[in-house]
Amino acid sequence: MGQGIAQILVYTVVLLALAYPLGTYMAWVYSDRFRAPRWLAAPEKGFLRLVGAGTSEHDWKSYAKTALGFMAVFAVLLYLLLRLQGHLPLNPDGMKGVLPDISMNTTASFITNTNWQYYGGEFTMSYLSQMVGLAVQNFVSAALGMAVLAAVIRGFARRSRRELGNFWVDLYRSLVYILLPLSLVVGAILISQGVVQTFSGHATAHTLEGATQTIARGPAASQIAIKQLGTNGGGFFNSNSAVPFENPTGFTNFLEAICILLIPAAQVFMFGRMIALRRQALPLLGAMLAMFLIGVAILLPAEQHGSQVLRASGVNITQGQGQSGGNMSDKEVRFGIANTALWATATTNASNGSVNGGHDALTATGGAVPIVNMFTGEVIFGGVGSGLYGMFFYVIIAVFVAGLMVGRTPEYLGKKIEAREIKIAAVGALFVPTIVLLFTAISVVTGHGLASIYNPGAHGFSEALYAYDSQANNNGSAFAGYGATEFSALAGTIVLWLGRFVPLIAALAIGGSLAQKRVSPPSAGTFRTDGVTFGVLVVGVIVLTAGLMIFPALSLGPIVEALS
Amino acid sequence: MTRVLGRSVVAVVLCTLVFGLAYPLLLTGFAQAFFSGKANGSLLDLNGRVVGSKLVAQGFAGAKYFHPRPSATSPAYNAGATTFANLGPTNPDLAKAVRQRARAILKLEGPYNPGLTVGDIPVDAVTTSGSGIDPEISPANAQLQAARVSSVRGLSKQRVLDLVGKYTAGRSWDFFGEPGVNVLELNLALDREAAS
Numbered sequence: 001m002g003q004g005i006a007q008i009l010v011y012t013v014v015l016l017a018l019a020y021p022l023g024t025y026m027a028w029v030y031s032d033r034f035r036a037p038r039w040l041a042a043p044e045k046g047f048l049r050l051v052g053a054g055t056s057e058h059d060w061k062s063y064a065k066t067a068l069g070f071m072a073v074f075a076v077l078l079y080l081l082l083r084l085q086g087h088l089p090l091n092p093d094g095m096k097g098v099l100p101d102i103s104m105n106t107t108a109s110f111i112t113n114t115n116w117q118y119y120g121g122e123f124t125m126s127y128l129s130q131m132v133g134l135a136v137q138n139f140v141s142a143a144l145g146m147a148v149l150a151a152v153i154r155g156f157a158r159r160s161r162r163e164l165g166n167f168w169v170d171l172y173r174s175l176v177y178i179l180l181p182l183s184l185v186v187g188a189i190l191i192s193q194g195v196v197q198t199f200s201g202h203a204t205a206h207t208l209e210g211a212t213q214t215i216a217r218g219p220a221a222s223q224i225a226i227k228q229l230g231t232n233g234g235g236f237f238n239s240n241s242a243v244p245f246e247n248p249t250g251f252t253n254f255l256e257a258i259c260i261l262l263i264p265a266a267q268v269f270m271f272g273r274m275i276a277l278r279r280q281a282l283p284l285l286g287a288m289l290a291m292f293l294i295g296v297a298i299l300l301p302a303e304q305h306g307s308q309v310l311r312a313s314g315v316n317i318t319q320g321q322g323q324s325g326g327n328m329s330d331k332e333v334r335f336g337i338a339n340t341a342l343w344a345t346a347t348t349n350a351s352n353g354s355v356n357g358g359h360d361a362l363t364a365t366g367g368a369v370p371i372v373n374m375f376t377g378e379v380i381f382g383g384v385g386s387g388l389y390g391m392f393f394y395v396i397i398a399v400f401v402a403g404l405m406v407g408r409t410p411e412y413l414g415k416k417i418e419a420r421e422i423k424i425a426a427v428g429a430l431f432v433p434t435i436v437l438l439f440t441a442i443s444v445v446t447g448h449g450l451a452s453i454y455n456p457g458a459h460g461f462s463e464a465l466y467a468y469d470s471q472a473n474n475n476g477s478a479f480a481g482y483g484a485t486e487f488s489a490l491a492g493t494i495v496l497w498l499g500r501f502v503p504l505i506a507a508l509a510i511g512g513s514l515a516q517k518r519v520s521p522p523s524a525g526t527f528r529t530d531g532v533t534f535g536v537l538v539v540g541v542i543v544l545t546a547g548l549m550i551f552p553a554l555s556l557g558p559i560v561e562a563l564s
Numbered sequence: 565m566t567r568v569l570g571r572s573v574v575a576v577v578l579c580t581l582v583f584g585l586a587y588p589l590l591l592t593g594f595a596q597a598f599f600s601g602k603a604n605g606s607l608l609d610l611n612g613r614v615v616g617s618k619l620v621a622q623g624f625a626g627a628k629y630f631h632p633r634p635s636a637t638s639p640a641y642n643a644g645a646t647t648f649a650n651l652g653p654t655n656p657d658l659a660k661a662v663r664q665r666a667r668a669i670l671k672l673e674g675p676y677n678p679g680l681t682v683g684d685i686p687v688d689a690v691t692t693s694g695s696g697i698d699p700e701i702s703p704a705n706a707q708l709q710a711a712r713v714s715s716v717r718g719l720s721k722q723r724v725l726d727l728v729g730k731y732t733a734g735r736s737w738d739f740f741g742e743p744g745v746n747v748l749e750l751n752l753a754l755d756r757e758a759a760s
Contacts, residue, residue: 132584242694244619250741307653322703336742358648459652481650
């Protein structure tokens with residue numbers, strides 16, 4: 001396992017080494033000091049003029065309204081595109097229109113940065129749908145989260161103001177100065193390593209034993225770059241990043257895994273810069289890093305130990321002598337156990353949801369890690385933007401708890417945290433876990449969701465739990481045996497929308513409320529939020545809220561399975 | 565709100581043009597100009613005919629060939645519809661499938677590997693891959709099959725093992741990922757060897 005652990009440690013170090021400069025850059029991009037070079041400033045001005053927006057700033061309500069209106073227009077168009085793709089160009093393999101319930105679920109899924117897929121890309125979507133519909137959303141839904149985070153952080157940084165920023169400016173800068181250049185670089189590297197990028201339809205091969213093999217391909221690299229960077233996760237192919245055309249080598253796997261957490265990690269550094277109190281970001285970074293490493297430390301040995309079935313079968317699952325051993329079900333040889341465990345952790349820490357191996361086949365203990373990761377509300381680095389603004393809910397609750405313990409008015413960054421903020425933060429932190437449990441319960445108790453379940457016994461319950469956990473938290477990975485029915489597609493659509501926009505609006509409301517407050521200088525009695533104690537407290541709050549809520553459900557699924 | 569929607573429509577059109585068309589076109593242009601072989605699927609030719617892709621497993625049943633890992637796609641090794649098997653860690657169907665695959669391997673490889681037991685079968689040989697088209701097998705799996713292939717083909721085992729070594733992709737930069745043997749490339753090389 002030593003070599004695998006070394007890969008994971010190198011991953012962590014490289015991630016932080018890249019995230020720091022990127023965070024510094026992003027803080028600059030969102031600041032008033034930002035001045036683009038002239039050849040870049042002209043398109044930005046042009047965009048704002050065409051949109052007719054101007055550069056005046058929005059208060060939190062009009063920021064939220066603009067963001068929601070923009071996404072609503074996109075949602076309508078995406079739905080129509082999916083339904084009508086059969087009559088539209090760029091469809092060399094002759095795909096038919098997507099069914100209504102699947103189109104609704106897919107629209108919600110991509111607008112909300114989730115990319116839950118109740119369909120297989122290579123046999124459902126035309127190239128036009130993949131590019132103009134889905135890949136565009138990979139950019140836009142990510143940029144929405146990034147813009148909202150920038151606005152919320154301004155709420156922490158500003159004093160006695162109502163405005164949080166201009167939505168269109170934040171959107172443009174997220175898209176053009178951050179996501180686009182990164183995607184071009186990553187896409188080009190992936191292409192050089194063997195990821196397909198072509199407009200030709202499928203290839204036909206005549207195999208050595210005389211059969212005919214149809215090989216699906218397409219413009220995949222451009223979509224994979226952004227689906228990894230923008231915590232989207234929706235694969236070009238059904239088996240996602242397990243497919244060699246998406247992820248051909250150990251190196252591409254490393255790069256794609258870095259991209260999963262790169263922007264979310266950079267945003268923690270960005271936060272420190274934007275509030276001009278860099279030490280304040282460290283406890284949050286520490287909390288995220290600790291929870292990430294704990295997840296890997298549980299998942300990796302569980303997978304290496306192997307599943308009950310494989311252990312009982314007597315085949316050789318020992319690592320070494322030319323194999324990585326362990327639970328190789330639904331995993332690829334070139335990634336082995338360590339890289340699949342790392343990916344499964346990272347992709348559910350972030351709200352990415354791409355996978356390089358099948359999660360349904362994870363061991364009981366291994367499979368519990370993604371479920372818990374997602375259930376925290378995707379705050380362990382989390383989705384681009386949404387991860388950190390989700391973390392702020394826990395931060396505010398932690399500050400409140402600390403205030404109760406020391407008997408003082410809770411303060412964060414010099415601002416008084418009052419009843420209004422605490423109430424909103426509680427809604428932000430508890431709403432999504434609640435709908436996860438509610439919809440899981442409805443789906444299994446009423447029986448409507450039973451037809452979706454693929455595996456027997458406790459594992460089948462885990463599939464249902466995973467499905468709503470993943471969709472409500474906008475992750476998108478799956479215990480992929482869980483299949484589409486009309487009920488599951490529509491129930492999924494509801495939790496997708498609620499899971500994205502309730503926390504998003506709550507975060508903006510907190511930002512708007514904090515922006516208006518004055519800052520009081522720290523005194524000897526101020527509870528410090530820049531040290532190890534606070535980091536531990538934040539983790540404690542997450543464990544106490546999310547952990548206790550998920551525990552009963554875990555004991556019906558993974559825990560029963562682990563003990564059987 | 566109507567003003568927001570009007571602005572949104574314009575923004576949607578612009579985003580679609582840039583990220584839906586210009587961005588993938590730019591990368592496709594780059595790919596086709598500099599990496600056309602890889603960008604079109606790393607296809608492998610034999611006498612001018614496409615026989616497969618370096619990155620896609622294909623079915624091999626004959627005793628003279630190395631066999632890829634099991635596949636959950638329908639039919640097996642369907643590169644037009646990749647999928648996981650999605651069988652949970654305690655699923656009886658998984659137990660049954662693994663048992664059957666192990667039995668088949670013992671029957672196939674046993675005559676060439678005296679004393680072969682279930683405990684000698686590498687786990688990747690009895691488990692489906694993630695994509696269903698994993699082009700590689702573990703070096704241990706190739707070791708196991710080498711005895712049969714060399715015997716059926718009348719090649720020395722050393723020669724077969726040399727070829728296995730030649731088509732084993734190590735870790736990227738000797739560090740990232742795990743080593744694997746490319747089955748199609750290896751089988752092509754064996755056929756070339758027989759032809760020459």
